[in-house]
Amino acid sequence: MVTINQPQQNVQQNPNSAWPNAIQTGQATSANAFNITILSQSPQNALAKRADWQDKESRQAYMEACVEQDVAWQISINRKARGLTQKQLAEKVGTTQTAITRWEDPCYGKHSIGALVKIAHAFDCALSVRLIPYSKLAEMAQDTSPSAFMSPSYESEIKETKPC
16 A cells, blocks of 8 residues: 655745644635645656656556545545534435545545546535546655645635725
8 A cells, every 4th residue: 555645734925924833723725725835847847757667567556646645635525624524425415424534544545436426526625537638646646734625615716806
């Protein structure tokens, strides 16, 4: 089993960033509220740094771990940022609190598309499932900050686009 580092809490942030406290208090309403600076590079450069992926079995194991763990972290981070308990999210999704606990477990790895659609509806965000090149996976894997897993609701995005 491949284990990927948990989302980072120590990311380069604007001193006025609300992110660390927002997750714990449920005060986060949009990705822009976190004001986090992410340093990125090209997908090819990110892929070049992954010499361990020359081995097909290693890169496939990493990809599988990303799927399992990233989904769990996204559910947990988005739930906490919205100020929801596991029980409250379960009610919105139409399931039990124990199911939410399982879905937030990075070792669970049995999320169904149907369940993810329900979670996306509960968070009022979109769900995208697509096949991507390993260069894109390498690029995405460089940023494990909470903001990389946060998806604002549609309403939050609309509020940010409306003129004052």
